[in-house]
Amino acid sequence: MSKRRTYYVPLLWLLLSTKRSTRALTVFTLFFVTPEQLKQSEIEVSGSEGRHAISVLRIKVGEVIRLADGVGNWVEGEVTSIGKDKFSISVAVRGSDRINKPSVTVAQALLKGENQRAALDQLVQAGVDTIIPWRAARSVGVIDKREKWQEVIYAAAKQSRRSMLSEINSMVDAEGLVVQVAKYEKSIVLHEGATAKLTQVLNLESSKELLVIVGPEGGLTHEEVAALMAAGADPVRLGDPVIRADLAGALAIAAINALTGNW
Numbered sequence: 321m322s323k324r325r326t327y328y329v330p331l332l333w334l335l336l337s338t339k340r341s342t343r344a345l346t347v348f349t350l351f352f353v354t355p356e357q358l359k360q361s362e363i364e365v366s367g368s369e370g371r372h373a374i375s376v377l378r379i380k381v382g383e384v385i386r387l388a389d390g391v392g393n394w395v396e397g398e399v400t401s402i403g404k405d406k407f408s409i410s411v412a413v414r415g416s417d418r419i420n421k422p423s424v425t426v427a428q429a430l431l432k433g434e435n436q437r438a439a440l441d442q443l444v445q446a447g448v449d450t451i452i453p454w455r456a457a458r459s460v461g462v463i464d465k466r467e468k469w470q471e472v473i474y475a476a477a478k479q480s481r482r483s484m485l486s487e488i489n490s491m492v493d494a495e496g497l498v499v500q501v502a503k504y505e506k507s508i509v510l511h512e513g514a515t516a517k518l519t520q521v522l523n524l525e526s527s528k529e530l531l532v533i534v535g536p537e538g539g540l541t542h543e544e545v546a547a548l549m550a551a552g553a554d555p556v557r558l559g560d561p562v563i564r565a566d567l568a569g570a571l572a573i574a575a576i577n578a579l580t581g582n583w
Contacts, residue, residue, distance in 0.1 A: 348386040348396060349377060350481045352474070355389040363387060363395070366406035373407055385409060388483035392417045417483045420582045422530045425450040425504070426569040427497055429536040430461040435566040437472050439534075442570035444476035444486050447577060452500060453491040458538035463491055494544050497533065498551045504531040507553035510572060511535070511545060512562050514555035518575055521554045530576070534569045 351369045365373065365387065373379045381399050387409065388394040393416045397409040426448050428439055443451060451473075453463055463469075466488065473486050492500065501507045506527045508518065522530070533553060535544075545555060558571055577583040 348384060348481070349373075349379065350386050350388060350394075350478050350483075352390055352478070352485075353387050355391065355393070358387060358389045358393055358395060361411050362400070362408060363397075363411065364406060364408045370403075370406035374402060374405055379407060384412075386481070386483075390477075390483070390485040392419065392484040394483040419484075420447060420449070420577070421580065422506075422527045422576070423449045424573055424576060425452060425529070425531050426573070427452040427454050427492075427500065427531060427533045428569055429454055429456040429534060429565065430459040430463055430491075431536060431566055432461045435537065435564075436461050436464070439566040439569065440469060440472045441476045441479075442567060443573065444473050444482070445480040446570040446573040447482070447582070448486050448569070448573055449484075450487045450489060452489045452497070454497045455491065455493050456536045457494065457541045457544060459536040460538075461536070494547065498547050501531065501533075501548060501551040501553050504529045507531040507533065507548075507551075508572075509533045509535075509540070509545060509548050509553045509555045510558060510563075510568050511540065511555040512557060514557040516554065516556050518556045518558060518572060519579065521556050522576070522579070532569060532572050534565060534572075537565045 351365055351373060353363060353365060357363050379385065379399055379402070381402055383399045384396060385399060386394050386396050395411045396413040397411040399407050400410050401408045424447070426443055428443065428451055430436065430453060431439055440451065469488055473488065477485050506522065508521060510533065533548060549555065558568065558575070563571055
């Protein structure tokens, strides 16, 4: 009886010999410029964006990068020159990102310390369009200066390569939030005690504007929930696990994006 021979084929050879074609995946570094700059065929990027590109990212001449104006428009092109704290590109491609439907606004209750920054960062990366900070009865956090919130949103947009910057509305209290509910076609309140799931309440085919309300670490009071429901908001839960207040909004957006085909 002859012995069975085993042959080991190098993995690299298998990858090179396969008949299935593959397409190279291209990842662009993103920087923001003004809408006026984006209209030019040769664009110089200076200031904080230029310094970051040169000293931290160390971009090179010939590298292809993307510039965006913060409202959904972008260009791509090769770096043609580099200075001490600036660089220039020659525009080769222009485009714009489609606006997701429905438009999602998240009313995020003030959170403690780094939880607030984490919530903002995750909301932007998930694709939130507008953020409404609100002070709930159990909020213990304080709102940072608007500039600090903008910095977090700016950095998160670059990290996630979003050409559109999320907007921040003025802060409201519980009464002000109730008024906001009436402005949206559909409003939902994330609540661990809700019986309905998010998928059971939303009609994403007909909704163009959606408001997602997220409470603080200590949760919403019975009075807050009752007032929001009376204004037309529906309480929903994100499955069985109890989600942290800084993550709940982003998970809700993720579910909405998956259901609508945005993801």
